[in-house]
Amino acid sequence: MNLDRRDFLRLSALAAATAMVDRRAEAAPTSPAPAAGIRWQKAPCRFCGTGCHVQVGVQNEKVVAIQGDPEAEVNKGLLCVKGYHVGLALYGQDRLTQPQLRKNGKLTPISWEEAIDVAARRILAAPDKFAIYSSGQSTIPEGYAISKFLRGGLGSNQTEPNARLCMASAVTGFLSTYGVDEPAGCYDDLDHCDVLVLWGNNMAEMHPVLFSRFIDRRSRGEKPLLIELATRRTRTTPFADHFLLFKPQSDLAILNGVAHLLLAWGKHDAAFVEKYCSFRRDTEKPSLAGQPMSFDDYKKALAEYTPARVSELSGVPAEQIELLARLFARRDLRITSTWCMGFNQHTRGTNVNRLCHGLHLLSGHFGRPGDAPTSLTGQPSACGTAREVGTLCHTLPGGRLVENAEHRAETEQIWNVPAGRIAPKPGYHTALMWEKFCTPTDKGGDLRTMFVQATNPGQSLPNLHKLFRAKKGLEDKFLIVSEVYPSATTELADLVLPAALWVEKNGMFGNSERRTQQWFRMVPPPGQARDDAWMILALAHRLLELGHPGMKDRDGRFLFAQKNEAGAEVPVWDWPHYYDLNVDRALFEEYRRFSAYKHKNLAPYDEYVKTRGLRWPVVQQPDGSWRETKFRFAEGDDPFVKKGAGVQFYHSTTKNDRAQIWFAPYEKATEEPDQEFPFWLCTGRVLEHWHTGTMTRRIAPLQGAMPSAYVEMHRDDAAERGLRNGDLVALRTRRGEVRLPLWIDGRGQPPRGSLFVPFFDERLLINELTLGDIDPISKEPDYKKCAATVARVAPNPQP
């Protein structure tokens, strides 16, 4: 590299940093630096659920630069290290560019025509034995197309998103508390709270831009308190005012302990509870509905959670539990709680979510800016697509339920399909879906063809030997995978379909704070890669040609027929014509008709084109403009709260505008360390990689910064076993063994008796070891705790 170029790059970096310094010091907002020939357009980041907006610089049909979008409220011009590299996700050298069919054991290039025909004939042969497994990375229109194709076309509910693995317990927590999914608050709470409580949520690494937004308040002279509860130290810990290290699973006990103290001290918010809440607990068989309980019974049930007992269960000193309770007891403070996979990937995930909502309700920390319990998501559209569109096996668009006859009838009406087309029985939840696919047909494995889009179950499912690898050798099972890169999933695929990624297609996402975001296609996909939504439309049309009756509506029109502005039919299933009109716009406008039922009202597509996203409910104002909602259920901001109500839970499960405060007991984990497997094993993410690393491992600066997975262990545990940093160790659980390098203390420091392994590395599939036990209500697996053991295989080659 010559000196001039080096100077240029250094000065460019400095200019970007200087612009941000000015912005932080509240000078004029900065726009992307003008550069000859670069065209800038907005898009949400492809990676996490924070939903930062980036400015994408395109030159000669290639993404050449990325900047944080200064007009985006979420990130105010900042991005994390992944976001700045997001453009490079498109340019890994091994992009999939052609459909491939496995012939004689080998993936062999074929044409798109053949690929669609092969897939359609598999479906036609046994529509009831076909399932689609999509993603919280699928765009909103993609998810909607899947739902309509399966439920409205094939009359099947065999659809699941990978969001079952990360968000399902948050969903059941919201539903059973408020009667409607998704947070009442939003990211603005981070700007207004006096106390931020992170419940097992390593925000500094997982949602770094949100963390920076909160921490920045300190540099402005504010003193918001940060409380971190975690089972290991992380990069968040040095910033915490109080760090509460707890034993895995004992979050249930801690939440009960705090609630108990509030009642014992008479410091709960009696007026709020009296006016807006009821009490509830589970029936013998856990369910979403549970059963009512009285306030006195609730108090009695909590009585055993004294600080001493909670301390014994959790390892958290009694004084720290009291400290937390004293904060919740103060009405002059505003408290925001956030959580993510620590609560959700939990065999009692629904209950721990319920208890956290309950604590906020009991203490009245709800309904004011800065006073909110808010779950965060890992994927960019787990909320927008999986939860709102409804690609879960039991949901219909807009929060409707498959089992509800009225909901089915409304959906059939909007889709204009014959009455009775939508099956009344939910499909299989994720773990069961994959078990059914990986079990021989003669042993009850009744799913024969799976179509995977925008996700990598071969790496992300738990207990992979049982739920994925067992597919190998099952001759009558057929796996179709739409992907951008070879992955642990394409490895077992029978048909691989090359997919367009991010700004290679139009798209819409919905982030963690109910914000719906839109972007346009900016560059062409490589080779023959095509849009996921197009694949669904093309499959549906091929099935129509092959005579499947479900691919027509009541008037005999193709289910996905589209007309242009002149009223002429556009053959959008035919790739050269797919972009003759904006299919995303058409699908979204149809989907939007579903959104008012649960008061998740969406604005017209064109409003999202103009903005960096809008938070639903979005309601039209008398002057014709569209207004978003920051704080739901709170009078003044939420347009659906009655005047004078203050707070109104208008989707209350008890139909009386009340939220439910649940009691749920502490229960032991389903697998705990013992003599043979003496360690807790926790898995998760790292800052540099996103999820299974399919994209970030192709980005050299990120891959270079974090080249491979490792196992973190406390220094005393290592010393006791004579292990040294970098030793190759065999990590074993009851489900298998993985060999990987040891990192003593790692990034944070796991406590004694506990291990941590990130799951981004497809060469070291940690999910071959994870448990696969699920929450009985949400059906979400626990990835955060199982029992493991470690033994040295070889010493560090470079001591």
Next chain:
Amino acid sequence: MTFSGLLLTLNSDDQLAEAALAELARHPAVTLGPRRERWQAVALEVADGADSRAAHDWLLALPGVDYVDVVSVHFEPEPLAAPLAPAHAA
């Protein structure tokens, strides 16, 4: 080479902040930009991603630096150090 633009949030104790800036000024990989109030612009030039992480950790460990935000990263595809291969590749 990797070039990053960084936004440093300096400690409110001015002495600590000044000491951190003096240390930064001595570092060959760092170019200091303007400072406004508690925010300091920095360009960082390192050999590769691993060095970039080490430098990031070093910055965060300075008592006068409270927080490090990455603002820009130069975009030049680098070859991967090792080829990617799945666990069960034949």
